[in-house]
Amino acid sequence: MQKTLVMIKPDGVRRKLIGEIIGRFEARGLNIHGLKLIHLSREKAEELYSVHRGKPFFEMLVDFVISGPVVVMVLSGPQAIEVVRAMMGATDPLKSQPGTIRGDFALEITENIIHAADSEERAEFEIPLFFNEEELVQSQCC
Numbered sequence: 001m002q003k004t005l006v007m008i009k010p011d012g013v014r015r016k017l018i019g020e021i022i023g024r025f026e027a028r029g030l031n032i033h034g035l036k037l038i039h040l041s042r043e044k045a046e047e048l049y050s051v052h053r054g055k056p057f058f059e060m061l062v063d064f065v066i067s068g069p070v071v072v073m074v075l076s077g078p079q080a081i082e083v084v085r086a087m088m089g090a091t092d093p094l095k096s097q098p099g100t101i102r103g104d105f106a107l108e109i110t111e112n113i114i115h116a117a118d119s120e121e122r123a124e125f126e127i128p129l130f131f132n133e134e135e136l137v138q139s140q141c142c
Helices: 010-014 018-028 042-048 058-065 080-088 101-105 120-130
Strands: 002-008 031-038 070-077 114-116
Touching (some): 002 018, 002 080, 018 031, 018 101, 031 120, 042 058, 042 120, 080 114
Antiparallel strands (some): 002 070
16 A cells, blocks of 8 residues: 655635545545644745745745645555546646546646645655654554
8 A cells, every 4th residue: 555645735725625625535445544734834844845945936835835724644545646646636727637626626826725745755755744653543444
């Protein structure tokens, strides 16, 4: 089973899409191992998006993700990273297909509802940013 980190961004939380988004992942058969509603610090957001440091959109991305609460979760399943990325849709919501999370709920690239690790290496980096081992349910109970 592959694990990945998923974050519902402030726009998704503000628009009350938490249940809808989690429901889509559960309906697809992914397992929830950890789930939190938090407010990111600037430092944590900068660490999460460190791969984008130096790019023109870095500060805007960090400012947005700390603008309100987010939901972070660890999901697992066969090829979980690929499954989640496909369900999210393209980073630019205008290029996302209907039926994807961004295709159904987002209109702007700057507020695109959701973040998820894009590789096993990134998932291994991102999960411990938000969860320690004691906070993760190891069984596939949920």
